[in-house]
Amino acid sequence: MIKLVQVEKYFRGRPALSIAAYTFERGGRYALMGPNGSGKSTLLRLLAGVLRPDAGEIRVEGLAADAIGYMPQFPYIFGFSVLKNVLIALPAGGAERRTARAAALQALERLEIGHLAARPGGTLSGGEKQRLALARMLVRPRQLLLLDEPTSSLDRAGTLLAEQVLAECARQGCALVMASHDQGQAQRLARTVLLFESGRLAGEDQF
Ligand SMILES: Nc1ncnc2c1ncn2[C@@H]1O[C@H](COP(=O)(O)OP(=O)(O)OP(=O)(O)O)[C@@H](O)[C@H]1O
Ligand SMILES: [Mg+2]
Incomplete structure (x- = not known):
């Protein structure tokens, strides 16, 4: 699905990520773990295409x-x-407007923030914003979800809800690549754990 070959990313001359070769498989569930600054977000940004590697290749x-x-x-x-924060993730065509609105409301309700639909985005709490970001990502069908600590601001119930929603996507065949500091979460959601240390892939566990 996504193949990395000799990928290097530097910030101000310092190596942030270096991966000789790795392939993310279709339908796989990966947790990226490792200390602060070890390169997890950098990898997710490269996979999402918001950053370009300084060397090597990422083949999607x-x-x-x-x-x-x-x-x-x-x-x-x-x-x-x-509501509009979710609608922007959907095509804006005229005939699709009604179904888009219904889909956006449904996504908000799935994350249990349907009652906040009319609120200005800036007034939400940290956890409510994280639920909104999940709803926006999940409002359209996906084959791959790139998640950077998606439950870091959520309470216990919100974390379990988000994990249920993500597990449901995975059951439908969607691949997950998720950074997390929560070993339990990695074991609940992932099948492969990639351990990062100082920008390098230091270990891989399957379960
Ligand atoms: N835009 C940037 N400019 C300079 N340095 C950066 C930039 N983005 C990331 N870095 C550096 O690259 C390294 C990897 O950062 P990254 O965000 O990938 O870490 P992380 O594993 O996601 O950490 P955390 O667990 O804290 O989220 C860090 O040393 C960070 O300071
Ligand atoms: Mg990070």
């Missing part, structure tokens, strides 16, 4: 761009309404 095969959902570590929430 058989995935349409709009089938890839990316949730950054600090998702951007616009100041307009929560």
